[in-house]
Every structure is written in C-alpha cells, then in structure tokens.
Amino acid sequence: MSVAIFRRRASDHVDGGQLTAYRGVLEPHLDRIEAVCDMVGEIAEDLRRKSKDPDQVAESLAAAEAELDSIAVQVAEQEAPEPLRALHAEFDANLERALRGVITIERGCGLTRLQHATIYDDEPQAYWKRGHLNIIHAQMRMREIADILFCWMRASTAASVAARIQQMGA
Numbered sequence: 001m002s003v004a005i006f007r008r009r010a011s012d013h014v015d016g017g018q019l020t021a022y023r024g025v026l027e028p029h030l031d032r033i034e035a036v037c038d039m040v041g042e043i044a045e046d047l048r049r050k051s052k053d054p055d056q057v058a059e060s061l062a063a064a065e066a067e068l069d070s071i072a073v074q075v076a077e078q079e080a081p082e083p084l085r086a087l088h089a090e091f092d093a094n095l096e097r098a099l100r101g102v103i104t105i106e107r108g109c110g111l112t113r114l115q116h117a118t119i120y121d122d123e124p125q126a127y128w129k130r131g132h133l134n135i136i137h138a139q140m141r142m143r144e145i146a147d148i149l150f151c152w153m154r155a156s157t158a159a160s161v162a163a164r165i166q167q168m169g170a
Contacts, residue, residue, distance in 0.1 A: 018081050023150060025078055029071050030146050037098055037139040040064045044105050044132035048125060054109035061106050068099045084149060091145045094138040101134030 043060060046052040072095045080088035108127025 019084075022078070022081055022084065026075070026146075026149065029075060030142075032067070033071060033095065033098070033142065034139070036064050036067055037135050040102050040105065041132060041135055041139075044128050044135070047105070047108070047128045048132070054112045054124070058106075058109060061102060061109065065099065065102045065106065068095065068102060072096055072099055087145055087149055091142055091149070094141045094145070098135050098138035098142070101131040101138065104128075104131030104134060107131075 040061065043052070043057045043064075047054060047057065072092070075088075075092050075095055078088070104127050108124040108131065111121070111124045111127065
C-alpha cells in the first residue's frame with residue numbers, strides 16, 4: 001500500500017501570530033515615514049520655488065535624515081516571515097531611496113553655501129528636484145508594498161508586488 005504525502009511548501013505558509021507580530025512592528029514606522037517624507041517633500045518644493053532659504057531648512061533636513069536613518073536600521077534588522085522577505089527587502093530598498101533623496105536635497109543646500117554660488121544657480125535646483133522625485137517615488141512604492149503586506153493572503157502564491165497588485169484587482 002502506498003500513501004501519498006503532500007507537503008506544503010514552507011514558503012507558502014505564514015504563521016498568523018508571526019504575521020501579526022511583523023505587522024505590529026512595521027505599522028508605527030509607516031506613519032512616521034509618511035510624515036517625514038511629506039515634510040521633506042514640502043521643504044524641497046519650497047526650495048525649488050525659492051520661498052525658503054537653504055540655511056533655514058538645514059536643521060529640519062538633518063532631523064529628517066536622522067529619523068529616516070534610524071527607521072531604516074530598525075526595518076533592516078526586522079525579520080520578516082519567509083514569504084514576505086522579498087517584499088520586505090523591496091520596502092527597505094525604497095526606504096533607503098527616500099533617505100538618499102533627503103541627502104541629495106541637503107547636498108543641493110550645501111552647494112548654495114559655496115562662495116561663488118547663489119540660490120538661483122541651476123545646480124542646486126537640479127539636486128532639489130532629483131531629491132524630491134526620489135522621495136516621492138520611494139514613498140509611492142512603499143505605500144504599495146505596505147498595502148500588500150497588510151492585505152497578505154496566505155493562500156496566494158504571488159511573491160512580487162506587481163503580481164500581488166494584480167491579484168488585488170488594482
């Protein structure tokens with residue numbers, strides 16, 4: 001007599017408690033990331049419109065960089081359940097992209113402090129625009145990934161963000 005044994009792949013199963021714990025740790029970071037990205041986006045727009053001086057926003061940018069950096073460290077150290085690891089890694093990569101956007105904006109502000117430079121030069125404007133776009137695109141992608149992580153269905157086999165979005169009907 002032969003008995004067929006069907007094993008479920010480990011990558012398809014997520015323990016409910018583990019998933020809840022993962023979401024519980026990630027959720028507070030999401031709100032803070034949104035707030036910081038929105039604030040830095042407004043700063044970048046003010047700089048591009050020349051309504052604020054780069055020296056006025058230096059402290060805010062430094063605080064935003066420090067906060068995103070600490071969140072990035074905590075998110076990178078967090079262990080995601082097996083099927084969520086690819087999505088978690090993509091979320092972490094986009095958080096790093098937002099952090100690079102803040103640094104790019106700071107670099108543009110630093111260019112205005114050079115002896116021969118003014119706020120009306122094109123080079124700082126390019127840095128502010130590039131940094132702002134990095135932040136916006138990273139923020140949009142992190143929202144998509146977070147939506148998928150918080151609507152995770154155990155039986156689904158799609159591991160990529162694009163496949164999950166398609167399954168959700170978006």
